[in-house]
Amino acid sequence: MILYHYPTLYPGVLLKRYKRFFADVQLASGEVVTAHCPNTGPMTGICQPDSAVQVTYSDNPKRSLKYTWEMILVNDNEPTWVGVNTSLPNRIVKLALEENLLPLGSYNNIRFEVPYGTDKKSRVDFVLDGDRTTYIEVKSTTWVDGRTALFPDTETTRGQKHLRELTALIPASDAVMLYFINRGDCTTFAPGDSADPIYGQLLRAAIALGLKILPCRFKITPAGIEYLGLAELKI
Numbered sequence: 001m002i003l004y005h006y007p008t009l010y011p012g013v014l015l016k017r018y019k020r021f022f023a024d025v026q027l028a029s030g031e032v033v034t035a036h037c038p039n040t041g042p043m044t045g046i047c048q049p050d051s052a053v054q055v056t057y058s059d060n061p062k063r064s065l066k067y068t069w070e071m072i073l074v075n076d077n078e079p080t081w082v083g084v085n086t087s088l089p090n091r092i093v094k095l096a097l098e099e100n101l102l103p104l105g106s107y108n109n110i111r112f113e114v115p116y117g118t119d120k121k122s123r124v125d126f127v128l129d130g131d132r133t134t135y136i137e138v139k140s141t142t143w144v145d146g147r148t149a150l151f152p153d154t155e156t157t158r159g160q161k162h163l164r165e166l167t168a169l170i171p172a173s174d175a176v177m178l179y180f181i182n183r184g185d186c187t188t189f190a191p192g193d194s195a196d197p198i199y200g201q202l203l204r205a206a207i208a209l210g211l212k213i214l215p216c217r218f219k220i221t222p223a224g225i226e227y228l229g230l231a232e233l234k235i
Helices: 089-098 157-168 197-209
Strands: 002-004 009-018 022-027 032-036 052-057 067-074 080-083 109-116 122-129 134-141 143-145 148-151 174-181 188-191 212-221 224-230
Touching: 002 089, 009 067, 022 052, 022 067, 080 212, 089 109, 089 122, 089 134, 089 174, 089 212, 089 224, 122 157, 134 148, 134 157, 148 174, 157 174, 157 197, 174 197, 188 197, 188 212
Parallel strands: 032 067, 134 174, 148 188, 174 212
Antiparallel strands: 002 224, 009 022, 009 052, 022 032, 052 067, 067 080, 109 122, 122 134, 143 148, 212 224
């Protein structure tokens, strides 16, 4: 089921990514443009120059960069499009929640960006209201080892904080960590211990206390983003 259709896409080739938010792309027309890279992470293993990419265009006069980098073609397991735009996963998860596609029981209301935690300074991505309140944090991942998706691909003190805050909600509420696997070639999911061993330790401890893990597989293509179901969890 395709949950999201991209605006008009323009094919090109990645020349380089730099200063995290910039990517030089040569379009099929031969024109070289600087596109916005909406991804703050290191993009481990997927940021290879000369790879095929797809970008979108905006005519918003307030934007200094008119193009946005949306996806890149990699060949880790087989030619596979990988989502680059990290502003999309929450939008896609919202659509999946509205369609009741995820194994989360019954709920009658969806809330977004809800303050939580001991100091109420954090915001959880989604809260589902039903017989029990369910808190959901979404993390996008593109790093792989074979056909295993891994998160995180770098040390993340913010991610560690989110795990601690979610764990503190149990057992009064249900807590869910949803990993948005932003590529369709992975069948399993595991914590990225080599990048952040503390995160892996916290995740396993949280699971033992009742944290629910949803490693959601998504196929990314120029046709759109399709939900494939859950990956097998390897803990």
